[in-house]
Amino acid sequence: xxxxxxxxxxxxxxxxxxxxxxxxxxxxxxxxxxxxxxxxxxxxxxxxxxxxxxxxxxxxxxxxxxxxxxxxxxxxxxxxxxxxxxxxxxxxxxxxxxxxxxxxxxxxxxxxxxxxxxxxxxxxxxxxxxxxxxxxxxxxxxxxxxxxxxxxxxxxxxxxxxxxxxxxxxxxxxxxxxxxxxxxxxxxxxxxxxxxxxxxxxxxxxxxxxxxxxxxxxxxxxxxxxxxxxxxxxxxxxxxxxxxxxxxxxxxxxxxxxxxxxxxxxxxxxxxxx
DNA sequence: GGAGTTGTTCCGCC
DNA sequence: AGGCGGAACAACTC
Numbered sequence: 001x002x003x004x005x006x007x008x009x010x011x012x013x014x015x016x017x018x019x020x021x022x023x024x025x026x027x028x029x030x031x032x033x034x035x036x037x038x039x040x041x042x043x044x045x046x047x048x049x050x051x052x053x054x055x056x057x058x059x060x061x062x063x064x065x066x067x068x069x070x071x072x073x074x075x076x077x078x079x080x081x082x083x084x085x086x087x088x089x090x091x092x093x094x095x096x097x098x099x100x101x102x103x104x105x106x107x108x109x110x111x112x113x114x115x116x117x118x119x120x121x122x123x124x125x126x127x128x129x130x131x132x133x134x135x136x137x138x139x140x141x142x143x144x145x146x147x148x149x150x151x152x153x154x155x156x157x158x159x160x161x162x163x164x165x166x167x168x169x170x171x172x173x174x175x176x177x178x179x180x181x182x183x184x185x186x187x188x189x190x191x192x193x194x195x196x197x198x199x200x201x202x203x204x205x206x207x208x209x210x211x212x213x214x215x216x217x218x219x220x221x222x223x224x225x226x227x228x229x230x231x232x233x234x235x236x237x238x239x240x241x242x243x244x245x246x247x248x249x250x251x252x253x254x255x256x257x258x259x260x261x262x263x264x265x266x267x268x269x270x271x272x273x274x
Numbered sequence: 275g276g277a278g279t280t281g282t283t284c285c286g287c288c
Numbered sequence: 289a290g291g292c293g294g295a296a297c298a299a300c301t302c
């Protein structure tokens with residue numbers, strides 16, 4: 001499940017290799033993941049352009065191309081972007097192949113085909129639904145404790161759904177939401193409006209800490225996630241609640257509860273989180 | 275072969 | 289009217 005730390009790790013692993021490369025040819029094995037434009041336009045516009053930058057916003061990867069075009073890729077649940085030597089055979093789930101100069105290919109692989117790819121003139125970036133409405137990056141200067149305080153108190157609902165809401169904070173998904181709430185000692189069903197100032201501060205620090213740790217350990221590989229070199233992350237060994245339902249709390253030893261909150265599988269410690 | 279998996283969008287309700 | 293909750297949907301693996 002690529003969330004901010006995983007997408008950032010992919011970005012960092014691709015950037016040094018892709019910068020300055022030219023897309024010579026694009027092979028489309030499955031066109032369903034290309035949301036804009038139609039597949040033949042997609043191929044025609046891409047071929048011959050060079051890659052000027054590899055950026056990220058929330059869970060979206062942004063490839064800045066020559067001629068003011070941007071290739072936007074969202075990996076959703078099982079998408080992978082991997083660099084392979086030219087000519088290496090593709091798997092049955094390889095949907096896009098970007099043949100680059102200098103004997104390198106970039107493969108888009110996605111077991112479930114939930115990923116989304118857009119190619120747009122850069123100034124039209126806000127036409128992509130999810131991208132326009134994103135909240136601040138959690139590790140940027142825009143994301144301050146007073147911003148969090150203001151947003152928390154601006155609406156109802158519980159903390160889990162708040163953390164998953166990309167318009168409040170960009171890039172948090174199910175894994176990091178559970179880890180952040182455990183770190184902060186806050187119950188996923190806790191209502192936003194009941195938080196004290198001290199609890200909002202704990203939440204703020206936990207968001208910063210867990211997102212930073214996720215990046216530092218190069219993401220969480222529970223099932224499919226790998227970076228641009230095909231390497232797994234290391235954060236799965238440091239998870240305290242996610243995927244640990246029924247196991248013992250690392251802090252107090254009680255049994256961790258797994259339930260559904262905000263429509264998502266959610267694990268928490270009933271003793272440590274209030 | 276039914277259950278489980280999550281990010282995003284959309285719809286209906288209050 | 290707008291915010292919120294929940295459902296739907298995508299498609300594959302085990």
